[in-house]
Amino acid sequence: MAQKKSPPTLTKPWRSVTDLKASLSRARELHSEASKRLAEMNARVAKRREELDATLYDLSPSQRSQVLGRALGGLRSELKRSSLDARTARLRELDALRREVEDAAAHYQSPMQMLMRDSLGSERRSRLIGQLEHAGKVELASLAALAVSTKDRELGAVLASQVGRMPHGERPFSPHELAQHLAGEEHRAIQAAIMEVGELAQRALLDDREFETGRPTDRVGLALRARDRAALDAGEIPDTEEE
Secondary structure (H helix, E strand, C coil): CCCCCCCCCCCCCCCHHHHHHHHHHHHHHHHHHHHHHHHHHHHHHHHHHHHHHHHHHCHHHHHHHHHHHHHHHHHHHHHHHHHHHHHHHHHHHHHHHHHHHHHHHHCCCHHHHHHHHCCCCCHHHHHHHHCCCCCCCCHHHHHHHHHHHHHHHHHHHHHHHHCCCCCHHHHHCCCHHHHHHHHHHHHHHHHHHHHHHHHHHHHHHHHHHHHHCCCCCCCCHHHHHHHHHHHHCCCCCCCCCCC
């Protein structure tokens, strides 16, 4: 049985394209800082191990293991205690960024959704609506090709709206295809950015958990998320702002 789609929510907070870019930039910065600090602490433990190894050569393997365990365990405990507040603050901020961009995803579900609100309320869009009210199929199709070739999203929004009201069999072009040509690249970039923020938050959490426990964590879910993002084949969010 096909699952019934849930209705769109009306309460998700709005975040502009610029906001999303800033969130991604901050998430990358936080993840880089977290990775750097963990690497520094792990390097201190590794260096201490080397120093001890150089002085314990006359002990048996079991004795050496006991001494190393006590010494390195104490150092790791101290490093964990002294870094806990900073590590927790970074993880909390990353998780807050993840929740913010995932909530904002409701406003970027499709190229059509993005195109239809583009330039909403502008004087030119209002003029175009009046001028094209009685346009025929040939004229509409020609203008759609013009909108795509000139990247005119304002004209494209008017054309998609007008053609969208026509019966499917009478449409001179697909409004969704038009939206894909005009806003598809930006839509994919935004989707990839939202996914990357989630990945960065999850990766930082797993890295921190490994540091706390000293044991590797399951990263299958993280690898699958990275695979899905790569499948979008998206670039960085372009420098265009939606008001």
